[in-house]
Amino acid sequence: MPPLTLRVNGHRRQVEVAPDTPLLWVLRDHLGLTGAKYGCGIAECGACTVHLDGRAELSCMVTASRAAGHEITTIEGLSADLSHPVQQAWIAEDVPECGYCQSGQIMTAAALLARSPSPSEREIDEAMAAVLCRCGTYQRIRRAVHRAAREAGP
Amino acid sequence: MTELSRPDRRTFLKIGAFAGGGLALAVYVPGRRPWDTTGATFQPNVFVRLGSDGMVTIWVGRVEMGQGVRTSLPMIVADELDADWSRVHVVQADAHPTKYGRQGTYGSTSVRNGAWLPLRRAGAAAREMLVGAAAARWGVDEAACRTDRGQVVHDASGRILSYGELADAAGRRPVPPDPRLKDPSEFRLIGSRLPLVDTPAHVAGRSVFGLDVRVPGMLHATVVHPPMFGGAVQHIDATRARDVPGVRHVLELSGGVAVVAEDTWTAFRGAEALDVTWKPGSFALGSADIAASLARLLEQPGEVARDDGDAETALRQAARRIEAIYRAPYLAHATMEPMNCTAHVRPDRCEIWAPTQNPQGTQEAAARLTGLPIERVTVHVTHLGCGWGRRSATDFVRDAVETSMKVGTPVQVAWTREEDMRHDYYRPTVCHHLEGAIGADGGLAALRVRIACTPISGGGGGGGSGVDRNSVEGVANLPYRVPNLFVDYCRPHIAVPTGYWRSVGASQNTFIVESFVDELAHAAGRDPLEFRLALLDHRPRLARVLELAAERSGWGTPLAGRARGVALVDNKGGLVAEVAEVSLEGGRLRVHRVTCVADCGRIIHPGIAESQMTGSVVCGLTAALYGEITLEGGRVVQGNFDDYPLLRFDEMPEVAVHLVRSDEEPGGVGEPAVPPIAPAVTNAIFALSGRRVRSLPIRPGNLSGA
Ligand code: FES
Numbered sequence A: 001m002p003p004l005t006l007r008v009n010g011h012r013r014q015v016e017v018a019p020d021t022p023l024l025w026v027l028r029d030h031l032g033l034t035g036a037k038y039g040c041g042i043a044e045c046g047a048c049t050v051h052l053d054g055r056a057e058l059s060c061m062v063t064a065s066r067a068a069g070h071e072i073t074t075i076e077g078l079s080a081d082l083s084h085p086v087q088q089a090w091i092a093e094d095v096p097e098c099g100y101c102q103s104g105q106i107m108t109a110a111a112l113l114a115r116s117p118s119p120s121e122r123e124i125d126e127a128m129a130a131v132l133c134r135c136g137t138y139q140r141i142r143r144a145v146h147r148a149a150r151e152a153g154p
Numbered sequence B: 001m002t003e004l005s006r007p008d009r010r011t012f013l014k015i016g017a018f019a020g021g022g023l024a025l026a027v028y029v030p031g032r033r034p035w036d037t038t039g040a041t042f043q044p045n046v047f048v049r050l051g052s053d054g055m056v057t058i059w060v061g062r063v064e065m066g067q068g069v070r071t072s073l074p075m076i077v078a079d080e081l082d083a084d085w086s087r088v089h090v091v092q093a094d095a096h097p098t099k100y101g102r103q104g105t106y107g108s109t110s111v112r113n114g115a116w117l118p119l120r121r122a123g124a125a126a127r128e129m130l131v132g133a134a135a136a137r138w139g140v141d142e143a144a145c146r147t148d149r150g151q152v153v154h155d156a157s158g159r160i161l162s163y164g165e166l167a168d169a170a171g172r173r174p175v176p177p178d179p180r181l182k183d184p185s186e187f188r189l190i191g192s193r194l195p196l197v198d199t200p201a202h203v204a205g206r207s208v209f210g211l212d213v214r215v216p217g218m219l220h221a222t223v224v225h226p227p228m229f230g231g232a233v234q235h236i237d238a239t240r241a242r243d244v245p246g247v248r249h250v251l252e253l254s255g256g257v258a259v260v261a262e263d264t265w266t267a268f269r270g271a272e273a274l275d276v277t278w279k280p281g282s283f284a285l286g287s288a289d290i291a292a293s294l295a296r297l298l299e300q301p302g303e304v305a306r307d308d309g310d311a312e313t314a315l316r317q318a319a320r321r322i323e324a325i326y327r328a329p330y331l332a333h334a335t336m337e338p339m340n341c342t343a344h345v346r347p348d349r350c351e352i353w354a355p356t357q358n359p360q361g362t363q364e365a366a367a368r369l370t371g372l373p374i375e376r377v378t379v380h381v382t383h384l385g386c387g388w389g390r391r392s393a394t395d396f397v398r399d400a401v402e403t404s405m406k407v408g409t410p411v412q413v414a415w416t417r418e419e420d421m422r423h424d425y426y427r428p429t430v431c432h433h434l435e436g437a438i439g440a441d442g443g444l445a446a447l448r449v450r451i452a453c454t455p456i457s458g459g460g461g462g463g464g465s466g467v468d469r470n471s472v473e474g475v476a477n478l479p480y481r482v483p484n485l486f487v488d489y490c491r492p493h494i495a496v497p498t499g500y501w502r503s504v505g506a507s508q509n510t511f512i513v514e515s516f517v518d519e520l521a522h523a524a525g526r527d528p529l530e531f532r533l534a535l536l537d538h539r540p541r542l543a544r545v546l547e548l549a550a551e552r553s554g555w556g557t558p559l560a561g562r563a564r565g566v567a568l569v570d571n572k573g574g575l576v577a578e579v580a581e582v583s584l585e586g587g588r589l590r591v592h593r594v595t596c597v598a599d600c601g602r603i604i605h606p607g608i609a610e611s612q613m614t615g616s617v618v619c620g621l622t623a624a625l626y627g628e629i630t631l632e633g634g635r636v637v638q639g640n641f642d643d644y645p646l647l648r649f650d651e652m653p654e655v656a657v658h659l660v661r662s663d664e665e666p667g668g669v670g671e672p673a674v675p676p677i678a679p680a681v682t683n684a685i686f687a688l689s690g691r692r693v694r695s696l697p698i699r700p701g702n703l704s705g706a
């Protein structure tokens, strides 16, 4: 297998994987970045959400070869010090319960706010409906998204 | 012991700066583990250790799955110790047969029924020893000293010594067998909303769940189990699986076939390429067969679970009598993180990393499987991506231990979502026959409930006799005053594995009895809330909860296009009433608002309790709207979230939680808000449409006429 070069969290990383390997497993099992989670593998749960060039993508659905050439950001690279407004809002609202879905929630919210800094309830519903939370933290997620929008605002 | 996050110096020092202290993780400096403190340390018991640097390390024996024990339990210890919370570091205890008491974390038992007392004593003993050490050093009376956030203070002389300075001397004093516990009025941390210990690591993506464990030399595996219950491997053709580049081994295990590979994805692909011939067992029923067999069972009397008064006569003589059949389906737990376990078995020892609700059971299972003595088995407990009772079983541990035994290296076994969905210990499907009588006074004169439910205790699958207590939970202990109450239990013998599902028997039984009580209220021509209240004059706390629910929800005030329904439960030490507000527009059911009032005794952390209530409403609503596992030919049909949907963000009702202030002993908070939501919603549907839902999940198709 010829090595594949990926740009992850600002670094060039070489991996030797079958080109059709989903990005999720490249990140988790080859690059040691376990922040993105496996929940379903079929684009239903959103636990695996990462950014490709700043857009939220389900890493279980993106092959390694398709990810090559794009800027990949995982929760580990969202900020070096939890300073991202979404992370700050998540801390302020103490959103997580078990925590398993939360990197997917945060990456989805961060991508939403990047493209729509003051999202409407409807935009929030549409974006966040992509990520399941079995613990049911949705109410605090909504509060945290509003807080992040407010505190990152002009 | 386990550090449950991947430490990173920069991150954690920064978190401290952001949060302005108050976070246990803020003071964690990698490379110098607090529990490895060199020099003087003071450890009066297994739960707490104090370093001469003033760092307090607190061990948590229970497991963390989102219910907040890694914050709430250390708060209990730290409060009695009067520790400086910003200097507290929390460590997840490994499994031990006795050291930490019961570690199994299910039934909302981490705090209630006195479970908080050993933690309080642990903190209080340490505090007394520190006070003793300070008093001795100053040559003053202990009674003249007090403690304040990590310091001993002698007010008369204005002298102060920090706990760190006293650690060495305190460690040389005898451990008081019966330390004085605080009067609740002295609690400083208990009852407060401290930031949760694990939030920063979760938000950084650094929390270590079972699937995030990385051990040097580890291989990744997945296991394919027989698709039909009671099935077994007949023949394995591994040719195509072995052809997948990166697949290392294909192994037959006691419970299925393992594919071991270099990464998880390759293991999954190898498993897909496997060609296994299964030998079916004798069980080949489908859902319709099971429903019919439960209905048949109800024709014969069962084992008596409760018998007050004379229900038979009261029913015969009643002014008004109604009866109904209710059903609830099998449910999967569908934890967000699928079943997994990492094991490294060597000839002389075994090490396990597991997201388990049952650390001690995991240790015992591994000892049994490897033949090693229990002290040679180490079980590290990771974060759990939900538990819901599923992780009290050890089937996934067995898979990992057997696989590692065969390959000799550390192995992480990860089940696919589909394997997880199809190899659960399901909440059993049930069928109940209910009869009720309204007396001449318009009150509830008699109730007779016959329950058919595969035993929940012991993994189901048939066998056993007598009343299964879990299966009658919520009915046999019905909180209402009913003069004539008869409950009997019929035991089906069905090979589908069953187990504990959040709030256990009450999760289905409350839907059923609280719907039927609603039917009785309507039959009596009375308001359902007032009808219930009249049956609770012997339970003032529960009556108060119901009254508050009425107040907070605006019960009785008009609503355009919507209706309210109410239900309540007494479960796992929590008293909860919920009022749901629903609409049915164009046949589309929408739950807009839920008022949840709970009296769970003294609350350790109100934020956690509110979160548990809201999450429980989501859990119960998911089940009410969507939850259903069906069988065909002895196999589970559903496999993933496309056919076993969960409630999504845009369907979330507004949930208003009200916690009753209470000085009673703490009760459970993780489960009691699950049971009332389904009947609150279906009772609201009745109020709105006159259609009574007698079977879950709620579907336009099963909204039968009243
Ligand atoms: S794992 Fe990618 S959407 Fe669920």
Ligand code: FES
Pocket (backbone or CB within 6 Å): A096, A097, A098, A099, A100, A101, A102, A132, A133, A134, A135, A136, A137, B066, B336, B385, B386
């Ligand atoms: S916090 Fe547990 S699944 Fe979302």
